[in-house]
Every structure is written in structure tokens, then in C-alpha cells.
Amino acid sequence: MSQSSYTPEFKAQVVREARETGNASLVARRHQLKPEMVRRWTREATKAAHPNPDALSLADENERLKKLLGERDLQLAVLQDLLRKKGIRT
Structure with missing residues (x-):
């Protein structure tokens, strides 16, 4: 899956799993993603949910x-x- 084809729903699911497990690397491996990407998505979701x-x-x-x-x-x-x-x- 190329980076531009990840749906917001997919990203939200990955972020939810990463938060639930507390392990971005494990979630990344499960979805064949880079751990850095999962961490970035989680960070972005946190920022969006908690504005400055x-x-x-x-x-x-x-x-x-x-x-x-x-x-x-x-x-x-x-x-x-x-x-x-x-x-x-x-």
C-alpha cells in the first residue's frame, strides 16, 4: 500500500491499536508499516485531539x-x- 492510499479510517485503526498496546513497533509489523510512521500518526492524532x-x-x-x-x-x-x-x- 503506498503512503497516499492509506485511508483516514485505516490510520485511525492503527493509532487506536498502537495506543491500546502501547507498542508502535508491534502494530507496525502487524500492518506491514514502518514504526516511525505509526508513531507519527499517533503523534498527529494526539495533537489534533488536544490543540495548543x-x-x-x-x-x-x-x-x-x-x-x-x-x-x-x-x-x-x-x-x-x-x-x-x-x-x-x-
Whole structure:
């Protein structure tokens, strides 16, 4: 099979097998491929499934920041409550 004739379904199956077995060389041998090709396909599939975290959309970044702000506000409230219980003014 020439490189250009590998279907996306075939590549996905090879990647799935490589991930399940944890052995790209064994999967490559089973499908008469070069191990480097199986590793490359696996790497490419991982990249496609997990895009660059630095490329978050504005909405995703906004949600992340809202969550961090909420956590910070909760921490402040807990600390202020502890200070009040100790009789320390804030």
C-alpha cells in the first residue's frame, strides 16, 4: 500500500491499536508499516485531539478567569471569617 492510499479510517485503526498496546513497533509489523510512521500518526492524532492550550478562545479564557476569580473570592471570604472569629478587624 503506498503512503497516499492509506485511508483516514485505516490510520485511525492503527493509532487506536498502537495506543491500546502501547507498542508502535508491534502494530507496525502487524500492518506491514514502518514504526516511525505509526508513531507519527499517533503523534498527529494526539495533537489534533488536544490543540495548543495557548490557543484558547476568548470565551474559554474568560470562563477560566471567572473560575479563578471565584476561587479567590471564596478564599478571601474564608480568611475574613477566620479573622472575625479571632476578633481581628478587617
